[in-house]
Amino acid sequence: MRQVSYLFWFLLLFSTEPACLSPLHAQTASDRPVTNWQLQPSLKYDTVCLLNALSGDPFYLHYYQAEYDHFHPLFTPQEQAAFIQLKRVIKDEGHGIISAELALYYSVVDDETLPEMIRTAHDASRMQAALQKTSYWNEDSWQNFQSARPALEVALRALDRVGFPRYWAANAKPRVEERIKQLSPELPKYDIVPAIETHLGFPLPSHTVKIYLLIYSEPHGIRITGLRFLTHVSYPFSIVLHNAIHESMHPPYRTDDAKIRNAVDLLGKDPTVFDKVQNHNPSFGYNTAPGYIEEDSVQALEQIVSEEFGISHNACEYWRQQDDGMHVLAAALYAGYKRAYAKIPQPYSQWFIAAVQSGQLRGSALKETIQSFFSTPICHNP
16 A cells, blocks of 8 residues: 555664754755644554554564553453454455554544544444545555454454553653654754655645654554654654655655556566565565555655755665565666756656656666666675
């Protein structure tokens, strides 16, 4: 799904704290930044993220075994079965991620409390009407959600019954509020919106970047509707900033543009892309060619924009390690677009369409670009 970001197990690549950053585009006192930053906790989004682990999925128990051990014995057998059913329907059958799908869907409604979320799970007509007005509407995904909805209602009622809101208020919210105090002075120094809009070639839906800092979202960063995203409270400043740049660029092109659709369809049939989509850990997400191509496009753009702000990382090391090295397409997109932009500045979508149609991003040319990127001296001497 396009709102899902990437794993952050490679934290050391981003461990620099703000005092050590060299922000080329950081604001001075005389500048008037366009970007408005907002940070806040969220019971709603922490709830849907914790559902990953409460389903018993080993991928998430690595991060939240303690929470599973605390809550699982409190649930009835029927309730325990509902959490398992959520994973079966959304992840195993729908090839999605519980937290990502539910966070996206709940972002179109005003629910904030568990009783409100339960009412929406019981009757999702208001959610459906709101979602249909966004670019994220997909009939197949909605039908998958409808199949999961009865189990979701049972799971949310179970969390309400065992007092999860009180648990969250005592154990999660204070940590988030403390982290907000630490991040708030630094983020306004980075006016990311103009740089992002330059590469996208169209305006963002808002100039306010709203970040929900969560306790139970690892290992994902998740884009929701609007210029909003979810990130984990523990991530260093540089990761939060990278997350903001990354998530703000989903999607990096107009998905209703026929030329974009044709280019994505064509690239999705390329053997290199097909292999990465079919042969990777599905828990990472990106289980369709369009989703993989969009994610790798955004990763390439994230690297370019980050370089402009002086906060880039070693791209070779990054793509070698991230999500078990599946994002080789991002390396080719980064190399090709950066080279083309240096000659003739142009929106990413314009270059992308031409590069796919010309064969620059397909077949042997794509393989050679990837091989060349990972053969550079910086890869051997990071």
